[in-house]
């Protein structure tokens with residue numbers, strides 16, 4: 058593909074990538090405020106490297122894009138390192154590590170079947186620091202800077218308790234290098250206290266460590282929970298040890314902390330085993346680790362191997378699989394949900410993220426694609442998402458993959474903004490904006506996707522729980538016209554049983570056994586509790602919790618159904634009653650009204666109960682002085698809050714309502730009770746005081 062690009066386009070591409078890399082470096086090294094993750098940054102650099110490798114003639118003169126770090130800021134004195142602080146080359150896969158091992162053997166002229174010994178240490182996500190001791194006294198601490206010139210942060214480094222100021226029996230000149238970092242647990246505490254004091258919140262422990270070490274005021278550095286791991290040497294007046302393993306022991310003797318996760322490996326195979334083991338436990342460590350560093354153990358071999366321009370040949374950082382990756386959007390598809398909401402989904406060029414292949418990511422809604430959140434604020438700096446875009450995808454935990462950012466440098470000139478459809482991609486009806494963020498197809502049961510999704514919901518575990526009835530089967534029977542509403546499920550055996558001309562068992566992918574299994578599951582599902590039945594209707598904002606509150610309140614389907622039909626007739630009393638039930642909000646009430654005034658739904662709810670048995674809601678057998686009573690609180694209670702009183706009443710098996718109705722059994726009247734007390738007296742409802750209430754619940 059690159060071959061077809063015109064020269065100017067390639068040059069443009071190189072310049073854009075350079076700009077992005079340099080901006081990222083500046084944010085990372087100078088402002089301690091990276092907007093790209095390490096993985097995104099690595100990916101940018103990899104693409105840049107590929108491009109200039111392919112078109113070496115296009116590399117601008119004096120290109121420093123791939124140099125380490127960035128120019129140092131002026132607030133600190135500049136320090137030239139006695140020997141450069143190199144950065145490590147990265148290995149992203151085991152084959153990269155194999156190549157690394159092989160290239161060392163080739164370089165050293167060794168037999169490829171011979172073994173190289175390695176020292177392995179976690180790559181801490183912190184800030185490199187070089188410490189110079191003169192006759193055992195700490196005289197200079199400097200940051201990495203650009204690798205050659207760093208910043209003098211001696212005063213600040215001296216405030217870190219894990220950095221010794223004096224070393225006994227040290228050679229005249231000794232440079233110790235290591236990493237300044239902050240524990241994850243300390244990072245959380247630090248941000249909490251920053252927040253309390255209205256100070257800057259740090260994005261991650263690394264930023265916090267960098268920001269703390271590079272303070273102009275040492276007192277601030279001293280107040281920060283900085284730590285230090287030592288892991289290598291810089292300049293040294295005479296040799297003390299001849300390998301990395303012994304060096305770690307020596308550093309400990311000098312009073313430095315070294316990482317307890319140190320491994321010695323006899324060969325490549327052992328490296329791989331350590332990597333696998335460590336990958337399992339790294340989450341449990343109290344500091345961020347983004348990979349393992351493999352170092353050739355023998356210093357004489359290290360010396361022979363030397364360094365390339367910016368990285369040593371004798372070491373490599375084996376990165377852990379990223380929880381995010383870059384990939385291309387192949388297409389944007391619209392899925393129509395159970396309630397008709399149109400959800401855009403990005404179909405991706407499959408990519409591995411954290412060990413899982415990912416081929417689609419949610420795009421949430423039209424605004425998200427355009428670059429705005431639900432409140433109209435810019436996200437991704439307002440960059441929209443288009444088909445063909447290179448995007449970074451991330452997974453947090455087990456959630457559906459999401460899009461984090463768009464790489465504008467990879468966007469082609471012929472790319473056009475995505476236009477959200479005006480018609481339902483499934484049934485062709487005009488779609489309408491339902492609220493700020495969602496667009497909905499209102500075709501209901503004439504829209505296939507909605508029917509399939511509704512039936513899927515109807516047969517799901519928490520509803521009718523009909524096993525062996527997945528989307529594939531539902532879709533197949535829908536296409537045949539055998540199932541168009543949940544009611545049809547209960548006719549399947551009668552109409553499409555084994556003796557029928559149109560039997561399920563004779564369909565593709567079915568047999569007598571699987572058909573029987575389905576019939577049995579359907580038969581078994583016919584007895585259902587009221588809460589599950591309400592849930593199975595798939596009404597928006599009437600999920601598991603709301604369904605069970607409704608079932609508890611109305612107890613019987615007939616009662617519930619009657620009230621809902623009143624609701625649909627815009628009966629204000631029915632609406633008020635619903636709104637007064639604890640846990641029922643206006644959104645649910647509106648959707649209930651919509652559902653019960655829709656002819657298609659009405660047909661279903663009138664038909665269904667003919668084939669099934671809806672069990673009356675059973676309060677858990679609570680025997681108490683107020684069980685099964687409908688009670689109302691009014692006025693101010695002295696001894697407990699209203700919520701606590703309600704919760705006690707419910708635990709004792711009572712139903713709590715906020716208004717007086719003919720169903721009310723008891724009113725508990727606190728201080729300054731008003732209209733409810735009056736109403737209760739009019740209706741001849743029993744009224745008790747707070748003290749009487751306390752007596753009641755003691756029993």
Ligand SMILES: [Zn+2]
Nearest residue numbers: 481484498504
């Ligand atoms: Zn539709």
